[in-house]
Amino acid sequence: MAEMKRVERPLSPHLQIYRPQLTSITSILTRITGNGLIVGVMLAVWWLLAAAISPDYFATANAVATSWFGDLVFTCSAWAVWYHYLSGLRHLYFDAGKGLEIETAQRLGWGIVIGSFVLTFLTILIV
Template sequence: MSKRVKGNRPLSPHLTIYRPQMSSISSILVRITGVSLALGFILIITWLLAASTNVYYFDCINSILTSWFGIVVLIGSVWALCYHSLGGIRHL
């Protein structure tokens, strides 16, 4: 067998070599939205537990959710749910 010439090239293709394809970007975004939905689910469970335990806890969580940051998080969660659902439909 002949000896391989070792140059400055990588041994295997790396992410920097490939141009991002639409399907790979979509797959990565579906995974990211899945993680964000899990975090949003924890937020909703916390809100429900606060509502069932004490008025003080509910007021605290409700003030966070009705602030501008909470509204942005809730809108982002709805967008993530829509995108994740539509991303899952393409696999059916």
């Protein structure tokens, strides 16, 4: 049998030249925020269930929900809700066949990121 000479090549040549784009990052963040919202929902459901079970159990759940950890989870959840909502609107816009030019998609991506932080800040201010 003839012995084959192995050629040294990089495993993934595209990774050497690929740069993540804002549109791909916002798409990935949409999936992450959608799944991350589960944490906030679980904390809220635990708090409500604890209120229905007993006053002592509610005191424990309320201590967690109103602690720095609960504040962090609910603040991140508020941001995730706004981000996910704005991203959904952008995808509806894309599905209509509009905004698909690179420059417009970039502006929409930055609009989602900035808008989600602004709306989260306003939500915290109002609530």
